[in-house]
Amino acid sequence: MFTVYGMRSSGNCYKLQCLLDMLGKPYRWVDVDSAHGETRTPEFLALNPNGKVPLLVLDDGRRLSESNAILCYLAEDTPYLPADPWKRAITLQWMFFEQYTHEPAVAVARFIRLWLPEGHARHAEMPQLLDKGGKALDVMEDALAREAFFSGGAFGVADIALFAYTHCAPDGGFDLSRWPRIVAWLERVRAQPGFRPMHT
Structure with missing residues (x-):
C-alpha cells in the first residue's frame, strides 16, 4: 500500500488522490498542513x-516527491500514460506547462485569496497573476478546439495535472465562463470512472 503525505486542499496533492482513486489502488493518506509549517518540521x-x-x-x-513525477510513476503501464513516444511527449509537454506556466499563476492567485489576510x-x-493565469487558460482553450483531452488526445x-488547479481557479478570481471549452473539458474529467472530488 502506498502512503501519501499531503494537504487535502492542495491541488498538487489532489492530483495523487485523483489518480489513485481512478486506478482503484489502496493508499494511506497522512495529512500534512503545509500552510501552517508542518512540512518544515525536523520529522517531515x-x-x-x-x-x-x-x-x-x-x-x-x-520516497518520491514532485506531484507530476509521482503521477508518471503511478500511471506507468496504465492507460493514463501513453506508451507511444510522441503521445507521451505531448503528455509531458502539458505537464511541464502546468508546473511552469499554469500553476505559478492560477494556484498562487488561489493561495493569496484563500490563505492570506486582506491587506497582506x-x-x-493579483492583477499580474490574473493576467498570466488568463493567458495560460487561453492556451488550454485553444488546444481544446483540436483535442478533447491533453494526454496525447486521450484522458x-x-x-489530471491540469484539472487539479483549473477546476478551482474561481477561488483565485478567474471567471471560467470566459473559457467554455475548458468548462466542457472539466465535465469530461469529472465523468471519468473512479473520479472523486477534492477533499476540503
Whole structure:
C-alpha cells in the first residue's frame, strides 16, 4: 500500500488522490498542513528535505516527491500514460506547462485569496497573476478546439495535472465562463470512472 503525505486542499496533492482513486489502488493518506509549517518540521524534513507535499512513500521505504513525477510513476503501464513516444511527449509537454506556466499563476492567485489576510502585501500581485493565469487558460482553450483531452488526445495524467488547479481557479478570481471549452473539458474529467472530488 502506498502512503501519501499531503494537504487535502492542495491541488498538487489532489492530483495523487485523483489518480489513485481512478486506478482503484489502496493508499494511506497522512495529512500534512503545509500552510501552517508542518512540512518544515525536523520529522517531515527527514522524509523530504525539500519540505514540500505531496510525498509518496512505497512499502519498501523509497520516497518520491514532485506531484507530476509521482503521477508518471503511478500511471506507468496504465492507460493514463501513453506508451507511444510522441503521445507521451505531448503528455509531458502539458505537464511541464502546468508546473511552469499554469500553476505559478492560477494556484498562487488561489493561495493569496484563500490563505492570506486582506491587506497582506502579496495581494498587490493579483492583477499580474490574473493576467498570466488568463493567458495560460487561453492556451488550454485553444488546444481544446483540436483535442478533447491533453494526454496525447486521450484522458490521462496531463488532464489530471491540469484539472487539479483549473477546476478551482474561481477561488483565485478567474471567471471560467470566459473559457467554455475548458468548462466542457472539466465535465469530461469529472465523468471519468473512479473520479472523486477534492477533499476540503
